[in-house]
Amino acid sequence: MTKILLVAHDSPYGSEKLYNALRIALAMQEHADRPVEQRVFLMSDAVVAALNGQQTPDLSYHIGQMIELLLAQGVTVSICKTCAEARGLTEDKLIEGVAIGNLIQLSQWTLDSDKVLHL
Numbered sequence: 833m834t835k836i837l838l839v840a841h842d843s844p845y846g847s848e849k850l851y852n853a854l855r856i857a858l859a860m861q862e863h864a865d866r867p868v869e870q871r872v873f874l875m876s877d878a879v880v881a882a883l884n885g886q887q888t889p890d891l892s893y894h895i896g897q898m899i900e901l902l903l904a905q906g907v908t909v910s911i912c913k914t915c916a917e918a919r920g921l922t923e924d925k926l927i928e929g930v931a932i933g934n935l936i937q938l939s940q941w942t943l944d945s946d947k948v949l950h951l
Contacts, residue, residue, distance in 0.1 A: 833867040836860065837945040839938070843877035844895040845888070850878050853951035854898040861905045871908045871945070872899075873938050879911040879921055882930040896927055903929040910937060 838857050842849035854872075861870055874881055886896040899909055910933030911921070923932055942948055 833869055834864075834947065835869045835945045836871070837941050837948045838870065838872045839948065839950045840872065840874050840878040840881075841876040841950070844881035844886075846877070849951060850881055850895060851893055851898075853949075854881075854895065854902070856949070856951070857902055857907065858898065858905075861902065861907060870902075871910070871941050872902060873910050873912070873933065873941065875912040875915050875938075877915075877919075879915045879919060882909065882911050882926045883921065884925060884927045899927055899930065903927070912938070 838853060840850050840853045842853075844850050857870060857872055860868060881895045882899060883896070886894065888894050888896075903909055908931075909929065910931045911926070913932050913934045916922070916932055926932075
């Protein structure tokens, strides 16, 4: 089994960087020709992507729904505790299934991964 860690830093709607990172994660999960264990760690402004109750009627994509799809596919999603606290995010404000992690967890995930993508 290939272990993949995707670390994202960009805000959910300021550019398409996070959108494309999540598209890649979804594609890897859906089209892998062998088993994949995938983890996503959101840092900096990307933590806001895990906010529950997003309303994006004028956009062609919905970052929150993309995270929900990843969670439904068994992907582990965590956000940086320091980054979340700086933005006033608490666990009760997050999409169900998203956890608040820390740099120790990110370090362990990095060391345990076969591939690490920083997007």
